[in-house]
Amino acid sequence: MDLLLLLELWFGVCLSAGVVSSFSDSEPPKAENVHWVSLDFKTVLKWSVQPSDYTYTVALSEGEDGDWITSPECIEKSHTECDLTEDVKYHDMTFTADVVTEGMGAFDPEEFPHTYSIPFNPYRQSELSAVSFTIHKVAERSVTLNISDPLTGIHAGNKQLTIRDVLKKDLKYKVSYHKSASTGMRDLIVDSNLPQIPNLDQGQSYCFMVAAFVPSRAKEFQQGSWSSQTCTSGSILNEVELGTVFQAIFIPLVLLIILVTVIVIYCRCCRGKRKSTNTNTAQQATAQYTVV
Structure with missing residues (x-):
């Protein structure tokens, strides 16, 4: 019984070691379909990958021979996109992105897979939304x-x-x-x-x-x-x-009303003066007749 138990333990250890070795030696997943999505200069890098416990870091290179600089917002990301708006802004410069797979395993960090994007110039390629x-x-x-x-x-x-x-x-x-x-x-x-x-x-x-x-x-x-x-x-x-309607119609109409009003008032004043004059003349004539 002791021998049988010992054999079972030994078999289990070997099996476990084989599984661990298999996992540790498996190739890390590589980012695929890396592409830029940019609208009104908000620029996001996206990619696809098989589900795993690995993470992803994005580095950028400016121009053809620029140095690779890791984006502060895109270090060890578990999801498959990264907002690079603050990194590329709207400069009239071509950028290339590198998506690096990272994680625990037997591989040397330099052996983790890299996937490079096509070059992208936000100033000349960002899409513009409807105005x-x-x-x-x-x-x-x-x-x-x-x-x-x-x-x-x-x-x-x-x-x-x-x-x-x-x-x-x-x-x-x-x-x-x-x-x-x-x-x-x-x-x-x-x-x-x-x-x-x-x-x-x-x-x-x-x-x-x-x-x-x-x-x-x-x-x-x-x-x-x-x-x-x-x-x-x-x-x-x-x-x-x-405003044009007001100038073309209402202003002349107001002026016409003012003109008519002035004429009417003037006519009334003239009539009043004539009536007053006639009344005074009649009164004087009556007074003269009475005295005689």
């Missing part, structure tokens, strides 16, 4: 829009930067518009946030859409998402500003 705008002013043959710059994921002090703060003069807007009863679209590239759309047909209603546009970028990254469509209500002639 919002309103119809600011409608004249007889033009419409002026008021475009709001989207906010970015970047803060400078207490201020959250807009895409205008980042792109500056490189930022344009593409305005696409058409008559509400037509499908024929026309495009206009503008610099201002208050662009005037000229040469519109009188008596027509128009619909507008706006998208951020960066002509200095590669074609696939030039244009942001389109805004929702906004139309003028009624015709262009019916959309004249309240």
